Amino acid sequence: MEPRFLLMADVAEQLNVSASQVYHMVRSGELPAIKIGGRGQWRIERSKLEEYIERKYAETAEWVRTNPLVEKDDPDLS
Incomplete structure (x- = not known):
């Protein structure tokens, strides 16, 4: 069974x-x-860590929706 609470170092590693x-x-x-x-x-x-991660996924998905990728402006795609 995994512990209910994590150390800050454990969270940093994850x-x-x-x-x-x-x-x-x-x-x-x-x-x-x-x-x-x-x-x-x-x-x-x-x-709480899992909720935080899910919230970050949702925030990132929203950011991606509102900031469409424009290939000519992205130096990584050149």
């Missing part, structure tokens, strides 16, 4: 970003998390 990027997402409220223990360690619930 998203392939730095731990400081995860910390920023948590502190900005973009990624819900809880602060526990006397030293105030952050934990991200696995289900």
Whole structure:
């Protein structure tokens, strides 16, 4: 059984970003998390991470719809 809560380092690894990027997402409220223990360690619930990922997929899909690819302007397609 997988743990319910993840460390920030675990989330960083899963998203392939730095731990400081995860910390920023948590502190900005973009990624819900809880602060526990006397030293105030952050934990991200696995289900909240999955919701975050789904939300990012939806935001990206909307961005793609509203920003159509124009081949002549894309240097990667040249």
